[in-house]
Amino acid sequence: MKKLAFIFLSSLVLFSCEQEKETIYTTNELTYNLYQGSDFNYTGKVQIKELLSGDLELTLELNGSKDTDPYFFPAHLHFGSYETADSPIAFQLDPVDIRTLKSVTILGQLSDGSKLKFADLNTFDGHIKIHLADSGPDYQVILSVGNIGTNDNSPQAFKREEMSICSPYLK
Template identity: 35%
Template sequence: MKKLFLIMLMATPLFFVGCSDDDDTAEVSTTYTLAEIGDSGVSGTAKFVKIDSVTTRVELQLQNTVVDTIHPAHIHINDAATGGSIARTLTDVDGNTGVSVTEFKALDDDTSINYEGLLEFDGHINVHLGPGVDLQTIVAQGNIGSNVQ
């Protein structure tokens, strides 16, 4: 019995030393608003999350998307009022969940870009009604990076 007590007594400090409430991996992120365009009813957020020094995750979370439809989404150059070409294609938004998650290290033309670069990027996000002809219809949009006041 004495031996068991000594083993338990010796193991107790190891338990407390091995446990820590400190979280050294606090998330670094920035969230942008995606506003409804026209009377689409679709709106939400684009959250940019720093994964590491070269990788960023973009999480789109939209409300009122069209069920059983995909909504293409892109980061475009320039501000939303000016418009511009596609800089980065994002994963399509699932109309059933309103969610899209894309991790990347570069723009579509293979130009490297990280989290800090995206925070300074002259761009905006467009979410479209659907692929094909529906790509011409934007349902949600928002400025990102240097275009946010």
């Protein structure tokens, strides 16, 4: 009987610990596709979750070649759709680690001074670009790109040849 009680209490403790991990988020969540932006075969998704604080957590997850040596692909949230010429950076996201092909960023104040809330995503005009490098000619190589917010993110609407080179400057 003591063994059964111990197993029950242990299960209860483990279950309650798992519950605590989930309580940092609301139920608000969106996912957008990231499309191949160059000859490098990287696609993926961005998942946006609302934290209980009202802040947004953006998780970038790529599919493609990993490496065991540390290297980080710069990632940015931009204003405008991916076709918009010289679209300014709205927020510098945490870089994508080539070892895991993931990045997690808590979105702060945007470069225009605004703060993006989950309810604003329906009207936000933006996109995400992941670059091969943070400077030099490889900065112009876009590994993966995807519209978010009001911009069409469907596979049918994506046209890589219409993608603009982005401005390295904050708005």
